[in-house]
Amino acid sequence: MLMHFLLGKHAGREPMMQAALLKVVNKKYKGHFPEILKRTSEHLELVFGLELKEVKPSGHSYTLSSHLDLTNDGNTTGDGSVSIGSGLPRSGLLIPLLGVIFLSGNQAPEEDVWEFLNILGVYDGRNHSIFGDPRKLITQDLVQEKYLEYRQVPDSNPPRYEFLWGQRAHAETSKMKILEFLAKVHDTVPSAFPYHYAEALRDEEERARVRAASGRSAPP
Known part of the structure; x- marks a missing residue:
């Protein structure tokens, strides 16, 4: 309930005051509010890639901001946080999905x-209160927006499908940023995933070479 309340406030760009959050929590659980807020924050981070922050120390108000620089169709606010309103169903699961694909060798079997997604309470064929039709979201919407690729596994019979990063995901984030997100979720550091950390470093080096080459070829 608290997560949905925060997402609704964020979508409407309304202030998230602690007094309002306390009203959402049942009276008999008021004493557990810090733990409830902590778990809510962790869930927002895992599912949406959104970090809950206090506006200022002891300010008793909060804001949600994205870990990554994904443009979310350009719906960003002046403070860098993501305006998730109508864009939420299209981008809410994107960050963790990119993480699953990366950890699966850059191509994740659909199963x-x-x-x-089942671990997160999102099921194929079951409408979700936030994401709507999850199959349409991940196989059509995010594919059309070029954040994901969804393709048949070559020579599979019966046909099987897999997911890859789309062109826009490569342009708007990086393997290192996704790995940093995954590390934070697991309360560790990116180097705790040595194989993927090495791959992310190679990706960073390649991106640096491309930027340098682009700079050299740019007209004065």
């Missing part, structure tokens, strides 16, 4: 993706 593995659904197994991960």
